[in-house]
Amino acid sequence: MCYAIPGKVTRINKKIISVDYFGEERKARNDFYRLKKGDYVYAQGGFIVSRISEKEAKATLDTWQELFFKLKERDLRFSEKSGNLRKAANRLRQKKSGNSCCVHGIIEFSNYCRNDCLYCGLRHSNCSLTRYRMMPGEIVDLANFSIDKLKFKALVLQSGEDTWYTEEKLVKVVKGIFKRNPALLILSIGERNFKIYERLYRAGARAALLRFETSNEALYRKMRPGHSLKERLELIKKLRKLGYLIMTGFLIGLPGENNKDLLNDIKLTASLKTDMFSFGPFIPHPKTPLGNEPLPSLDKSLDTIARARLMNPEAKILVTTALEALGKNKGLKLGLLSGGNSLMVNVTPDKYKRFYDLYPDHSGVGLDLKKKIDATLKLLYSLGRAPVDLGL
C-alpha cells in the first residue's frame, strides 16, 4: 500500500521547492522544513508534507522504479485514444500532468449540522438520522493510524457544520495529528469563524475543502437557506489569502440549474484559483425536500469533468465518491478517464460511516477498509496512474 512516491529536492527558491520524481519535476510549497538540495521529501497537493532519510527514500524508490515506467506507458496507451469530449480531456490531462494521481484519505468525524441545505441528508431538519460525534482523541488516533499505518500523506477531516467542536477542540485535533504525523491536513468543516481557521492554520492545517455548490446566486439562496453565495466566496478568498490550499467546486444537476450555470460553475471554480476542483453529481436523498427530483445522468457528470479539464488544462480534478454512486461502481474509473486525476478513500469506521448519510449509497458500509484501499490502488494501476504529487 502506498499513496505517495518520495522525490528528491533539486532546486530551492525560498518556499518553492523543485522535486524530482524519476526524471519528472514538480514544484511544491515548503512551510515546515529546512531543506537542502539532495534531500528526499514527500509532497501532496503541491505541498511538502515530510522529509525522509535517503535510505528510506531509496528503499521505496527501488520498489517503484520498474512499476512507475510501466504505469506511464499504460496511461499513455489509454490517453492516445481521441474522438470525443472525454477522450480529448483525458488526453490533455496526460499531456499536462502525466500519470500522477493524488489519493487522499477522508475521516467523517461528525454528522451533526446546524444548516438545512435542501439537497443534503445531514441537514438539521432530517430528524430520522442517527447523529454521531467522534471525540477529539478518537479523531486524532484514527488520523494518526491512517497516516502512520495506512500511509496516507493527505487527510480530509470532514463534518457537518457542527459548533460542538469549539476552536479549542479543533486545535487540539489538528495539533494532535500534526505533531506526531505531518501530513497535508485538509479541513472540511463548513463556514466556521475565520479566526478558527486562522488558529487551525497555525496549528498545522494547510488546506480547506469548501464547495460553493452553485454559482447561481438565486439558486444558492434557495438551496442553502439563510446563507449567501457572497459570504461563502469571501471566506474562500480569505482562506486562500491566509495560505490555505483551496479545494472547491459545485454540484452537478441541482434542480433549477441550467447548462449555462454549469459553465459558470466551472469558471467560478477556476477564478478562485482553486488548488483542486471538487464537484460531483446531485443525488436526491429521500429525507430531504428534493427527494423526488431526478438524478443527473452519468453522461452529464462525466462531460462536466471533461469540460472542466479542457477549460483548465493543468487543474487537479477530484473524482468524488458521488460519481461512484451514480456510475454503479464504474464512476471513479470513468471519471478518471474523463480528465480526473485525484481520488479519496474513506477511512471512517463503519459504525459511524453508516450514518454519514449525505445521499443514498454514500457510505460504502461493509466494505473492508483494506480491500477498499487495495481496490483503489488496483484501479489506479489498471489505468496507469501513479501516486506522484501533482505539484503546484
Ligand code: SF4
Ligand atoms: S451540505 Fe454541509 S452545510 Fe449543508 S446541510 Fe449538508 S453538511 Fe450541513
